[in-house]
Amino acid sequence: MPQHIKRLISAFxxxxxxxxxxxxxxxPKSFGKSGHYRADAIPENKLKELHYAGSAMCTKCHEDMQTDxxxxxxxxxQCEVCHGPGLKHARYADRFKGKDLPDSLLLHKPDQRQDCAVCHQLNAARIKIVFDTINQSMIHQVNTLKHNPIxxxxxxxxxxxxxxxxxxP
Ligand code: HEC
Ligand code: HEC
Ligand code: HEC
Ligand code: HEC
Structure with missing residues (x-):
């Protein structure tokens, strides 16, 4: 075998x-145990703390809001899109019925103009759908600089x- 081939083989x-x-x-040790992924990822993710309760849980105590x-x-x-993660609130708020909730159980109240603007501010980059003859965004947008009654x-x-x-609304 020529010398250069031998060198190539040994390099390989x-x-x-x-x-x-x-x-x-x-x-990782658990890789491939149950498929082409790290099997330990499942129990590790299960251990993570939950933060969201889901609207169904909110409705149990705030039926009037849901009906509205x-x-x-x-x-x-979903309620928590606006009010933020509320699992802790949903679990423990009942203990304070009729009293003031402690700060740790208070939820975000998106009552400022910028809270609504997150979704409703006019934004040329948002997807448009064509509806009758009008080009319209999926969420009705307003120019908050003009739609600003004083x-x-x-x-x-x-x-x-x-x-x-x-x-x-
Ligand atoms: C176990 C009953 C219970 C559940 C479940 C519950 N809440 Fe409440 N919530 C209360 C109580 C009690 C108060 C205190 C004021 C009152 O009596 O209305 C309150 C107050 C609030 C307030 C006003 C006070 C604040 O934090 O600013 C908001 C907003 C609210 N809840 C949203 C939610 C949302 C969103 C969920 C679902 C993630 C939820 N709640 C689930 C019982 C509950
Ligand atoms: C579009 C955002 C939005 C969504 C979605 C939303 N909320 Fe609210 N919620 C608000 C705002 C803003 C306020 C504050 C109103 C105010 O101060 O007058 C509020 C106030 C509340 C309050 C306090 C009422 C009071 O009189 O103090 C409760 C309780 C509440 N929301 C529960 C819910 C529940 C339960 C859901 C889901 C079924 C929900 N919200 C969905 C924006 C939202
Ligand atoms: C003084 C009262 C007032 C205030 C404050 C106000 N709006 Fe309005 N809004 C209205 C009225 C009335 C209409 C319906 C009139 C119309 O269709 O032009 C409307 C319409 C809308 C619409 C529907 C537009 C459409 O394309 O049909 C959206 C979305 C909206 N407002 C969002 C907002 C947001 C977000 C804010 C805060 C940044 C806000 N509004 C503040 C009174 C108000
Ligand atoms: C997470 C996104 C989100 C937030 C935050 C939000 N909205 Fe909306 N809003 C929507 C969607 C989705 C619709 C339904 C599609 C539509 O009609 O534009 C809607 C519809 C509306 C409409 C009716 C528009 C029409 O078609 O005539 C008004 C008015 C409105 N929202 C006001 C508000 C106000 C005021 C706030 C702040 C308290 C707010 N929204 C916060 C997503 C949002």
């Missing part, structure tokens, strides 16, 4: 050996929820 052998050694060292919301434009929104007395820009009920 070294690379393959290195690959096999690295594979042994670097592959179910017939309006916001029917499809209180005649105080001269302040009104917050959205002073005109729109957030649960039934």
């Amino acid at each position: 052998a070294v690379v393959i050996l290195l690959f096999l050694v690295m594979q042994q060292v670097l592959t 919301k179910a017939v309006g434009f916001h029917a499809q929104l 209180d005649k007395k105080t001269k302040e820009v009104l917050r959205c929820i002073e005109c729109h009920n957030p649960h039934q």
Whole structure:
């Protein structure tokens, strides 16, 4: 065999050996046990703390809000989209019925203009759907710089929820 072929073969052998050694060292122990993934990832993820309760749980104590919301434009929104993760609140709020909730159980109340603008601010990049002859966004957008009614007395820009009920806008 010519010399240069021998050198090439030994170079390949070294690379393959290195690959096999690295594979042994670097592959996590549980890899491949139940498929082409790390089996330990499942119990590890199960141990993670939960943060969201889901709207069904909120409805158990706040049926009036759900009834309100179910017939309006916001029917499809989950409570926690606006109020933030609420599992702790949902589990323990009952103990404080009629009293003030401790800070740790209070939820976000998205009552500022920018809270609504997250979804409703005019944004040229949002997907449009064509509907009759009008090009319309999936979520009705308003230019919050123009749709900003001012209180005649105080001269302040009104917050959205002073005109729109957030649960039934
Ligand atoms: C076990 C009953 C219970 C569940 C479940 C529950 N809540 Fe409450 N919630 C309460 C109580 C009690 C209060 C205190 C005020 C009151 O009596 O209405 C409250 C108050 C609130 C308030 C106003 C006070 C604040 O935190 O700013 C919001 C908003 C709220 N809940 C949203 C939610 C959402 C969203 C969920 C679902 C993730 C939820 N709640 C699940 C019992 C519950
Ligand atoms: C579009 C965002 C949005 C969604 C979705 C939403 N909320 Fe609210 N919610 C608000 C805002 C804003 C307020 C504050 C209203 C205010 O201060 O007048 C509020 C207030 C509340 C309050 C306190 C009422 C009070 O009188 O203090 C409760 C309880 C509540 N929401 C529960 C829910 C529940 C339960 C759901 C799901 C069924 C839900 N919300 C979905 C925006 C939302
Ligand atoms: C998580 C996104 C989201 C947030 C936050 C949100 N909305 Fe909406 N809103 C929607 C969707 C989705 C609809 C239903 C589609 C539509 O009609 O535009 C809607 C519909 C509406 C409509 C009816 C529009 C129409 O078709 O005539 C109004 C008014 C409205 N929202 C006001 C508000 C106000 C006020 C707030 C703040 C308290 C708010 N929204 C917060 C997603 C959101
Ligand atoms: C002074 C009361 C008032 C305030 C404050 C107000 N709106 Fe409105 N909004 C209205 C009225 C009235 C209409 C319906 C009139 C129309 O269709 O032009 C409307 C319509 C809308 C619509 C539907 C537009 C459409 O395409 O049909 C959306 C979305 C909306 N408002 C979101 C908001 C948001 C977000 C805020 C806060 C940044 C806000 N509004 C503040 C009174 C108000």
